Amino acid sequence: xxxxxxxxxxxxxxxxxxxxxxxxxxxxxxxxxxxxxxxxxxxxxxxxxxxxxxxxxxxxxxxxxxxxxxxxxxxxxxxxxxxxxxxxxxxxxxxxxxxxxxxxxxxxxxxxxxxxxxxxxxxxxxxxxxxxxxxxxxxxxxxxxxxxxxxxxxxxxxxxxxxxxxxxxxxxxxxxxxxxxxxxxxxxxxxxxxxxxxxxxxxxxxxxxxxxxxxxxxxxxxxxxxxxxxxxxxxxxxxxxxxxxxxxxxxxxxxxxxxxxxxxxxxxxxxxxxxxxxxxxxxxxxxxxxxxxxxxxxxxxxxxxxxxxxxxxxxxxxxxxxxxxxxxxxxxxxxxxxxxxxxxxxxxxxxxxxxxxxxxxxxxxxxxxxxxxxxxxxxxxxxxxxxxxxxxxxxxxxxxxxxxxxxxxxxxxxxxxxxxxxxxxxxxxxxxxxxxxxxxxxxxxxxxxxxxxxxxxxxxxxxxxxxxxxxxxxxxxxxxxxxxxxxxxxxx
Amino acid sequence: xxxxxxxxxxxxxxxxxxxxxxxxxxxxxxxxxxxxxxxxxxxxxxxxxxxxxxxxxxxxxxxxxxxxxxxxxxxxxxxxxxxxxxxxxxxxxxxxxxxxxxxxxxxxxxxxxxxxxxxxxxxxxxxxxxxxxxxxxxxxxxxxxxxxxxxxxxxxxxxxxxxxxxxxxxxxxxxxxxxxxxxxxxxxxxxxxxxxxxxxxxxxxxxxxxxxxxxxxxxxxxxxxxxxxxxxxxxxxxxxxxxxxxxxxxxxxxxxx
Numbered sequence: 001x002x003x004x005x006x007x008x009x010x011x012x013x014x015x016x017x018x019x020x021x022x023x024x025x026x027x028x029x030x031x032x033x034x035x036x037x038x039x040x041x042x043x044x045x046x047x048x049x050x051x052x053x054x055x056x057x058x059x060x061x062x063x064x065x066x067x068x069x070x071x072x073x074x075x076x077x078x079x080x081x082x083x084x085x086x087x088x089x090x091x092x093x094x095x096x097x098x099x100x101x102x103x104x105x106x107x108x109x110x111x112x113x114x115x116x117x118x119x120x121x122x123x124x125x126x127x128x129x130x131x132x133x134x135x136x137x138x139x140x141x142x143x144x145x146x147x148x149x150x151x152x153x154x155x156x157x158x159x160x161x162x163x164x165x166x167x168x169x170x171x172x173x174x175x176x177x178x179x180x181x182x183x184x185x186x187x188x189x190x191x192x193x194x195x196x197x198x199x200x201x202x203x204x205x206x207x208x209x210x211x212x213x214x215x216x217x218x219x220x221x222x223x224x225x226x227x228x229x230x231x232x233x234x235x236x237x238x239x240x241x242x243x244x245x246x247x248x249x250x251x252x253x254x255x256x257x258x259x260x261x262x263x264x265x266x267x268x269x270x271x272x273x274x275x276x277x278x279x280x281x282x283x284x285x286x287x288x289x290x291x292x293x294x295x296x297x298x299x300x301x302x303x304x305x306x307x308x309x310x311x312x313x314x315x316x317x318x319x320x321x322x323x324x325x326x327x328x329x330x331x332x333x334x335x336x337x338x339x340x341x342x343x344x345x346x347x348x349x350x351x352x353x354x355x356x357x358x359x360x361x362x363x364x365x366x367x368x369x370x371x372x373x374x375x376x377x378x379x380x381x382x383x384x385x386x387x388x389x390x391x392x393x394x395x396x397x398x399x400x401x402x403x404x405x406x407x408x409x410x411x412x413x414x415x416x417x418x419x420x421x422x423x424x425x426x427x428x429x430x431x432x433x434x435x436x437x438x439x440x441x442x443x444x445x446x447x448x449x450x451x452x453x454x455x456x457x458x459x460x461x462x463x464x465x466x467x468x469x470x471x472x473x474x475x476x477x478x479x480x481x482x483x484x485x486x487x488x489x490x491x492x
Numbered sequence: 493x494x495x496x497x498x499x500x501x502x503x504x505x506x507x508x509x510x511x512x513x514x515x516x517x518x519x520x521x522x523x524x525x526x527x528x529x530x531x532x533x534x535x536x537x538x539x540x541x542x543x544x545x546x547x548x549x550x551x552x553x554x555x556x557x558x559x560x561x562x563x564x565x566x567x568x569x570x571x572x573x574x575x576x577x578x579x580x581x582x583x584x585x586x587x588x589x590x591x592x593x594x595x596x597x598x599x600x601x602x603x604x605x606x607x608x609x610x611x612x613x614x615x616x617x618x619x620x621x622x623x624x625x626x627x628x629x630x631x632x633x634x635x636x637x638x639x640x641x642x643x644x645x646x647x648x649x650x651x652x653x654x655x656x657x658x659x660x661x662x663x664x665x666x667x668x669x670x671x672x673x674x675x676x677x678x679x680x681x682x683x684x685x686x687x688x689x690x691x692x693x694x695x696x697x698x699x700x701x702x703x704x705x706x707x708x709x710x711x712x713x714x715x716x717x718x719x720x721x722x723x724x725x726x727x728x729x730x731x732x733x734x735x736x737x738x739x740x741x742x743x744x745x746x747x748x749x
Contacts, residue, residue, distance in 0.1 A: 052704055078713040086708055092653065093698055094705035096646055098625045105720040107709030118720040140652060158709065301663050330667040336694060337660040340668070340686045354669025384693055398668075 001194065002026040002049065002084075002162065007063035008218075009044060009053060014385065018044045020218035022063070028161060029191045033205050034198045036215035037417050038389020042198045043089070045215065046164045049196070051080040067161075081107075085160040089167045089388065089415075091144075091151035100126075100137050100150055107158045125157035128190075129183045144287040145176025152183060162194040163187075169201060170414045171333075173286040173444050174488045177204070184208065200417045250277040252406060252438050253298065258306035260290070260297030267293045268462050270306075277405075280432050280439045282449045282470070284485065285459035291442045292333065294459065295408045299330060326355035329404035333411045335391035339383035344375055344394060347383050352402040388415040396424065400431055407431075407439040413449075421445055425452045446473070446489050458482070500560050500616050502623050509551035509617070513729045514627035515634065521618045523736045528610040530743050534599045537606035544613050551621050564612050568605045575601035624648060630723045638717055650698060657694045661687055 004024040010017045018041045026032060034042050047053040051072045054061050065072050067083045088094045097103045104125055108118045126132045129149040134142065142150065148168055155163045169177040181204050187193055188208055199205060202212070214222045253275040260268040268290035275281065285291050296302040298310070332338060341347040375394055378386060383394060392412055399407065407428070413421050429452045432439050443449045450456065456473045458465040458480075466476040477486045504510070509517070524544065531537055548555065555561055579597030586593040625645060632641035666672075670683050706712075 047704075050708065052707070056703070056707075077707045078710040081708050081710050086704065088701055088704065090701070093701035095649060096642070096702060096706055096709075096711075098645065098649060102625070102629075102721070106711075109717045109719055110710040110713055112714045112716070112718050115718055115720050115722075118718065122720075139649075154709070296663070299663075299667070301666075325667055325669060328667060330663075332660060332664055334660065336697065337657065337690065338664040338668070340665065340670070340690060351668035354671075402669075 001028045001068060003064075003066045003069070004049070005064050005066075007045075007048060007065060008060070009048060009057075009062075010060040011044075011385070012058040014059075014381075017060075017218050019048060022218075022220045024213070024220060026162070026194060026196070028194055030194045031188050031208055031210040032194070032196045033202065033210040033212045034196060034215065035200060035202060035212060035417070038392075038415050038420060039387030040215040041218040042215055043166055043387070044218075046086055046166050046196070046198060049162075049164060050084050050086045051075065051077055052086070078110075081158070081160070083160055084162040084164065085155040085158055087151050087155050087163065087165045087168060089170060091147040091171075094151060095139050095147075098139055100131075100134050100139060100142075103139060103150060104154050104157045107154060111158075121157045121159075125153040128156045128186060129153045130179070130186075143176070145172050145179055148172060148176070148180055149183060152180075156187070156193075160193070162196065164196040164198070166198045167200070167415060168197065169199070171287075171411075173289075174446075175286050175484045177201070177444070178484050178487075181205070200415075202418075251275065252277045252310065254307070254309040256307040258297070258304060258308055260293045261303045261305075262293060266462070267302075268297065268459070270294075270464055273457075273464065273467065275438060275440070277438055278432065278436045279454045280429065280452055281441070282446060282453040282456040283440055283442045283459065284444075284446060284456060285465075289459040290462045291459050292410055295330070295410055295440065295442065298408065299328060326351075326402060327405050329399035329402070329407040329409075331392075331395050331399055331407075331409045331412055333414065335388070335395045336384070338395045338398075339391070342382055343380050344383055344386070345379040347394060348375075348398050348401055351398055355402050389417070389420060392416060393420070393424065396428075400427075403435060403437075405435070405437055407437060407441075409439070409441045411442050411444070413443055413445050418448065421448045425449060428452070444488075446485065450489065458485075500558055500619050503620060504623075505552055505621075507551050507621070508728070509547060510621045511726075511728075512621075512732060513723065513725055514622045514630050515723075516725075516729045516732050517618055517622050518627065519733055520736055521614050523740050524614045525611050526740060527743055528607045530740075531607075534603035534606070536743075537603050537610070541606040541610050541613075544610050544617070548613060548617050551617055553617055553620050558616075560616060564609065564616075568609050571608055572601040572605045575604060626721075629719060629721045633719050633721070633723045639712070642711070646702060650695075650702075653698060654691075654695065657691060657698075661690050661694070 002025070004022055007019055007022040008017050009019040020041075022045065034045065036042055044053060047057065048065055051065070053059075054065075054073045055077050061073075067080070072080050095103055096106055101122060104122045105118050108121055113121070122135065123132070126135055129152050131146065131149045131153060134146055134150065137146075139147070139150070148171070152163075152165070152168070169180050172180065184195065184197070184205075185208065187195060197205065197210070212222075213220060251274050253273070255270050255273040258270040258273070259266050283291050283294070293302055297304045298308075339347050341350050375386075375390060375397065378390070383391060386394060392415060396409070396412055409428075412424065416424065425448060428439055428441070431437060441449055441453070446456070450470055450473060453470045455467070455469055457467045458476070460480075465480055468476050474486060474489060477483075477489070512520075524540070527540055528537065531540060576593055576597050577591065579600050580592075580594050581597070582595035584592055585595050585598055625648070628636070628641045628644050632638045665683065665687060670686070672680065672683055674680050
């Protein structure tokens, strides 16, 4: 049905090809999982299959993509859209209208479909993604998982032959991810649509018996069934062999009756919480539980009340007053907001030069090249040209470069393959040990993070549900009936 | 009088004004604004202003919880004071030691203030009672080119996203050691340029994603698209339009003859 022949693409201004001589056939009703390291060309390949690459992007394009023996390169995008639909990585960015009903109707209205039929399609599409109850909701009031469901529903409503989902669960918590996989199951069972899922979380998809394609440096290096691929997965589960430190003698943060507010509303309430120097803490919880607010509240970015004592070298820190931000290393969820320079090299040393303008040491000695090795070949590249995963790693590397005492990392594993998550965690663990630094990591990857963490804090509906030593996490997840987290923790 | 810091924005309420068709409300805004200019007497302007106030109360407009009302009140007061102090035509109606108020000054003060208040207040009530999304869908359904309509709807979609982007970029700058201090001026300008450049990149990215989303759903495929939203005109809507036009004709006739 889809035939890709000798497809290559080089973005304008880039030396290396992002796609390199790809040949592939995809049949109707197939489930394909496209995986590979971040920056290997997965999203570009998705753009090529949907015709956007040849129509909208500047660069050297060669080869052909055909759908039902018709080459898409010369077809208008609006016609290609009849057959294939791309659900982009961040659903928030692709919504055009303000309500769920309008959003799902949008594509159908563009095709001139009769009103009565549109209403039927909206209903069916929402049923397909288990979201009938969202029909009258305003898009801005939806949670991350609900937004992703609606993004998929917009695709389903159009009844294309192929739907491509670009990392559909990357921004979602474990519970929402599970919900989205149940949506996939329903779509796969119908066997009317081919699904191409770009994903790093392969273990959850194994039960669907997909064909797995792996890209590396723009080349399609393997096409395997799930049995063969399970060997690759098992390699990522090697324990880090960590010995957990249990006693910490110096506190860096003490919070008592501490409340954090967004737009005048209390979003997080903490009765008592103490964080020790040298701890690596995994912060868990569903989207909207208050995890990011916790970090922003600690930094003084969000308004807070109650007692907040932060002791770093006997100094009290409050970043809102721009006092001692060099003690903190804050990495936000979205790396696109964090790059201020024109090359990767300058970006790596940007905060270092801001905080320590008279430091004359070679900046390369500061950042951890081993964990971010692929960035070393991109030093002269503009940060915005990096892949999403590379951007994330760059934002971490630039923070490590100035040796902050307290690292606050907000969902840094979005867009990272398992092997990259392990590399990053290993680097953070080394950093923590060498500098006796405190590291707080908001994550949805407890399976890997907990191999390195000393302690876990679980936020639930604006409260701390539990705060325990890492060895007690499973017990607490069981007690509080957080089964999806338990499954994720023990997943193969 | 205590005004809370509340912005004027659309709020869902079950009032007669909220239930009117958005197009009917837009027509009424035009009629009231035209009337404010057509009417020449200060008493007529006051009556018109009272009429708008009644509409506001029917729609449950939060008069005392809106900062913009305070700004409107102060502006109206300022306009009135200008006339009262500086317009010295006609007979004296109040003679205090500090200030003398003339008839023309008083009438003009009331006339200009009421006219200004009518035009601004009716717009506030329109914003408060009308879902902009619904307004543009209605306008597109009755003939507004859909590309124009969606230009407005997508802009509205992007406004909160950009607000969030602005916050995020600012926080990221501060956390990376950027200081927003006026001096030295070159550093201050550098920080602003960094901020704007990143914001611009962010906007372009958002727009790119939206273009892919729209093209991927055949936007622009047909010269005329369908609309699943129904634009309903109730008998109250028809009566409202009729009354509005009659009202405008009567005051225009009065002005002409």
